[in-house]
Amino acid sequence: MIDEVYREYVNRIVEYGAKSEKVRIALSRAIKAFENNRRNALSMFPHSIELAKEVRKIKEYSIEHMDELIKKACESIERNHGHCYYAKSKEEALEIFKKLVGSGKLIVKSKSLTSEEIDLRGFLEELGNEVYETDLGEFIVQLMGTRPTHILAPAINVPREDVAKLLSKFMKEHGIITEDLDERDIPKMVETVRKFLRDKFFNADIGINGANALAADTGTMFIIENEGNARLSIGAPPVQIAIVGVEKIVPTIEDAFKVTEVTWRYANYTVPAYVNLISGPSKTGDIEKVITYGAHGPKELHVILLDNGRTRMRDSGYQEALYCLRCGTCLYECPVYAVTAGYFGQQYMGGIGAIWDAFTTVGLEKASPIAYTCVRCGKCKVMCPLNIDIPAMISKLRNDARKEGYVPKIVRDFAKEIEEFAKEVQ
Amino acid sequence: MRILLYGWDTSPRLGVPEICDASVSIIKKMGHEYVPHKSKVICAEAIGFLGYDNLVDPLAKATLKEVEEVVSKEDVDLILTSYAAPYAAWSKERNGFLVQRGYELPVPIEHMATFLYKNLDKLKFKELPMRILLHDGCTLGRKMGVVEEPRKVLAKIPKLEVLNFDHPELYVKERNLKPWDISACPGGWLDFTLPELMPYVASNVIREYALPREVDAVVSTCGNGYHAFKAGVKHGKFPIKAMAYANLVDMALEGVE
Incomplete structure (x- = not known):
């Protein structure tokens, strides 16, 4: 075999x-x-080099204390009026998604390697949902019917000439453009995708995201991005579902800041365009201080903490792999x-x-x-x-x-x- | 001095018999005698890297027994190799992997680069008007820290221009990295695991790092690295040469004073 x-x-x-x-x-x-x-x-930002050493210690501690941090993170998320779930396996995670999503929904998704790990998009589509990847690279990969070939730049292997051809065909079929895109005009390609996805964000029933770090003490998820697609898919739909690997949990919100800064810096960014921090569903207390959920952002927040072999990885002597920041x-x-x-x-x-x-x-x-x-x-x-x-x-x-x-x-x-x-x- | 050439069998097997030829030539020019060692060159640590930790000790014991017999029979004074792995495993001076496990060769072992360096004062070189890019073998350079020795020998060759591999990260001064800290591996180990891929990996390293520097040759201190670069040059039909460190030195070496 x-x-x-x-x-x-x-x-x-x-x-x-x-x-x-x-x-x-x-x-x-x-x-x-x-x-x-x-x-x-x-x-x-040369301080990042020393900060990275500190982050290694944070990750060492976090992976060693993963079990208690999972519990603590869940308590924090629930305290913030979110719903927290622990999925031991891919199957358990998909079952939770099935219950939360059902079928016939329009879903916008931001880039998440953890969701790729469990084949989430395919699963949701099979249930009869319309799912769109909103990160440009992921969107290209989705149209190509392939899979991401880099954890940060999913379509890194696709030259601009192929992207122009692919988008021209798709966007003409959907009435977004009438003429083929020029392979030299990358801004036009980006603009075309923006135009197509715009109403998907605002009509979506559900937004799905991953996270770069999750602070156990506050239940805050940190999501680094540059395109703005994550904040739209997180902020516009009425329901937000996050899928987060348990190795992303760190003890405190300060730790999470450090983890994310080192992640983006070593991922070649002086600073990313956006760092999203989400601790709970959208709320307002502006009328007589009565807290009401679902002001402008999602009314519901569901966070699924995925193990799916991570504990086994740690216990088998591969704990260092769990320190990976995915830079x-x-x-x-x-x-x-x-x-x-x-x-x-x-x-x-x-x-x-x-x-x-x-x-x-x-x-x-x-x-x-x-x-x-x-x-x-x-x-x-x-x-x-x-x-x-x-x-x-x-x-x-x-x-x-x-x-x-x-x-x-x-x-x-x-x-x-x-x-x-x-x-x-x- | 009678020198046992370790790796004699491996070079032809890898398709690079010229490493043996160059080693013999250097030894002769230096006035020594050589004894070929026709055996498995792969060291016991390397077989562990391939997933066979269980064979480390049996191989180490067998190699030791075999070497002891040859050394005794042939009256060998020194073992010399152009491969980094056996040197890294057996060198007492460098507290090699097998030395740490309690094994000891009957005579010292040197890598070609350390051997030449130790005889540097005596070596006589002719002019070699070439511009080369020097590749530090992963094991020899980064793991064993043998980086100054090959450079000091090459520095003594008149008209030879030696360049290091370049990388943007070397210019982040707070990182404090040296060229040999960052691997420029052409994939020599793929020989043992996925040989179909090696020419592609090697040719890409040449294309990205060597061609822009307009060098005449890429020279590797690693036998496997050289094999990979040679395959890469052929695959890419590049107008430069790949050379083993021993071959380059042999081209310039006239003899000893």
Whole structure:
């Protein structure tokens, strides 16, 4: 079985990733921009380098005390008149969504890797809902019928020429434009998507979001964004549902500020256009101090805290993977990712993605080829704000894969040769 | 001095027998004798990286036994390798991985870069009018900290211009990073896991980092790295050379004083 999994994976990563000049060119452009922007961001705000060390300690504490922080965060959310749910698995999370959403709804969604982890959009569409990704990259990916290939820039592998073609076809069909978009005119492409999504935001029944951090003491979610789509999908619909991985919970609101600042800084931003802080549903007390929910924002806030293998990941010795801020740096810096994009991965991507995929999405067998794609060069570790030791975890994951019989044949054969040599000499 | 060349079997297997040729040539020019060691070069730590921690000790014991026999039979004074992994595993001087586990080779082991550096005063070089980009092997450079040694040797070669890999992060002074802290890995380890991908990874590293610098060659202190760069140059049909550190030094080395 592993050999079949490996063959399918190798075919995918080589044929669709490595052999694609489009992927390489798009990534080359994006990586250069990212690296230069990050240099500028860190040079302008050099305190971020020390702050990152503090954030590592915050994450170490948070992951170690994850169970009590889940409880505390839930209590805070409920205290703020939100509704908090704990989902141990993907199935439990989807069941909660099913009960909350039902069918026949118009839903706007902001970018959330955690929602990708549980295939949320597909699930909601199958229930008979109309769902729109509102982050531009995610929207492009949705129209393409593919999946995100970078955690921050989902359509990073798609060059502007392809985006122009894709949007031209879709927007003409929906009466937004009458003529094809010029592949050089990126602002026009952006404007067209804005025009299309505008009334979706205001007519939506439900808005769905993820979070970059969640403060346990106040129940406050922090959501970093640049487009403004998250605040519209959070603010305009009458119902807001958040899906947050339990590893995002930190003890205090001050900790959450630190986590988000380091995240955006290392994600190459001096400062993002928006940082949304949401602690509860919209409310007003302007008439005789009578608190009434659902003033201009959502009347209801539901927060689903997702475990889905995270506790197991921690307890199996991969706790460092849970420190990940999802700044995307390790991907931008990875020499393999630079030619293969998200094909180096399953749901998650890159070396750290192998660990996440093993525990939260496809399981160890399908994650094994990803682990064997990592060259363990350690560039990711040097560039990671939290200095996460991905190469060490990759070695550990390979050893775990070997114990389960999930090593690809090429490596198995080599190991057999070594084993025979050892026996022969001894 | 009689020198055991460790990695003799691996270079041809990787398609880079020229590393053996260059190593032999250097040893001869320095007036030493060589003994080829036809065995598995992969070190016991590396097999652990591949997911076989259970083979680390059996391989270490077997390698040690085999080396002890050759050293005794051939009256070897020193073990020399162009590969970083065995040096990192066995070097007593660097408190290698296997040394920490209680294993000890009967004679010292040197990497080609450290060996040449220790003999630097005696080495005589001819002019080599080339501009090269130096790749520090991940294990040798970042892990073992062998970064000054290869540079000091190359600095002694007249007319050779040595450039380091560049990266925007090096200009964030508070990060205090050196060029060798940031890997420029061409994917040499893919040889053992996913060889189909290696030429693509390597050619992209060359395209992004070497071509804009207009160098004549990319030179790697890592045997696997060199193999990958060689595959990358071929794959990309680039007008530059890939060279192993030993090959570059051999081109310039005239002998010893």
